[in-house]
Amino acid sequence: MTDADSTALERDRAEALSRAVAPLEDELITPALVIDLDAVEHNIAAMVQRAGSPQRWRPHLKTTKQAVVISALIRAGLRHLKVATLDELELVLRTGAAEDVALDVLVAYPLQRAACRGALALAARWPEAQIHVLADSPAHLEALAAWSGSDPLSVLLDVDLGMGRTGSAPDRWRALEATPEGLSLAGLHGYDGHHRWTHREAAHAGYGQLCALAQAFLERPALRIQGAFELLTSGTHSYAHALAYPGFAESKEAPSPNPWLHRVSPGTIVFNDRRSKPAAEDLGLRQAAFVASRVISVGPGRATLDAGSKGVTPDADSRGSCAVLGHPALSPRRASEEHLPLALPEPSLESSLEFGALAWLVPDHVCTTVNLHREALWIRGDRLVGRGPIVSGHRPRAPLTEAQEARP
Ligand SMILES: Cc1ncc(COP(=O)(O)O)c(C=O)c1O
Helix, strand or coil: CHHHHHHHHHHHHHHHHHHHHHCCCCCCCCCCEEEHHHHHHHHHHHHHHCCCCCCHHHCCCCCCCCCCHHHHHHHHHEEEEEEECHHHHHHHHHHHHHHHCCCEECCCCCCHHHHHHHHHHHHHCCCCCEEEECCCCCHHHHHHHHHHCCCCCEEEEEEECCCCCCCHHHHHHHCCCCCCCEEEEEEEEECCCCCCEEEEEEHHHHHHHHHHHHHHHHHHHCCCCCCCCCCEEECCCHHHHHHHHHHHCCCCCCCCCCEEEEECCHHHHHHHCCHHHHHHHHCCCCEEEEEEEEEEEEEECCEEECCCCCCCCCCCCCCEEECCCCCCEEEEECCHHHCCEEECCCCCHHHHCCCEEEEEEEEEEEEHHHHHEEEEEEECCEEEEEEECCCCCCCCCCCCCCCCCCCC
């Protein structure tokens, strides 16, 4: 496809988005997050097919944070999910109960005492769900054992495969001889977010370390491992390495050649963003999340939008916070909190970006963009189909009301 063809397609898409929100013209306060549910369903189906089965994918919900998306994942057959915050945990448990399915949720964050108690309280409210937490180190494992309640708390050990953010190195975990009372050991978490799309060899070396540790653990009866031992790796930038790693391969034959069950955990691919281009090409992703923004000021050679760092990609790097759909020649300058100046390379662009005009932004980083918004508008093609709340942050807060949970 030529650049001109892809610009024409983007313009069509921008027009369809504008038609979708037209019924809200009088109340659409920008910047506003708009989610295309058709694109969400397309992306979920693409990942399920790439993974080979919904069982092989434990998506991280920190990207999407909305009941309507969790319901779409459930409809696609997913039952294993990953969260980072208590708000996300509450949302997923509530949605699983509303959909009448028993979910299996990993809180993939090294919980401290108060947060661990919060997670246990939520688990007690929705006992049909299976919850796991992450142990960061042998000392944290002991602490989790002390904080666990009357039922054994299920844990995955966080193995640092070189990312240097959380978890303990394989050698440190290797010294673990027994699972402390009060806990049960469900698997190993080796998130390799430091590897890019081209780092296959390095990624595979890390997976080798993870499998060697799992093998050693499966031979230790005092670890009391029961059921499928999970090896959980990889987000959007490395799932392809993990799915190509023979040590994780699934077999349709019984017994499986590998004594563990491997899953990948990309979350960004459900919405897609500019940072995820290789995965988007690999999976044929569609862009599902947009920020509707308006021109609030026009000057010589520039138009300023109302989506600053509080509207789109607060953690922008040198690539800028977003692209303007249908206007590849426009380069966003450095955003301030509420303002995003665009440099206009040709004066003719000034006419399409006149004062008050809608501009559709594709976030550079969709996870942090979603987290800025309290609400999303849901569309399908050029139709508005509903709106609903987004959970954000760790803070324990009042449960969602019925009205807030309204669906399309
Ligand atoms: C622990 C963990 N798992 C999974 C993911 C999902 O990765 P991605 O957002 O690249 O899809 C992340 C992302 O930061 C993460 O921190």
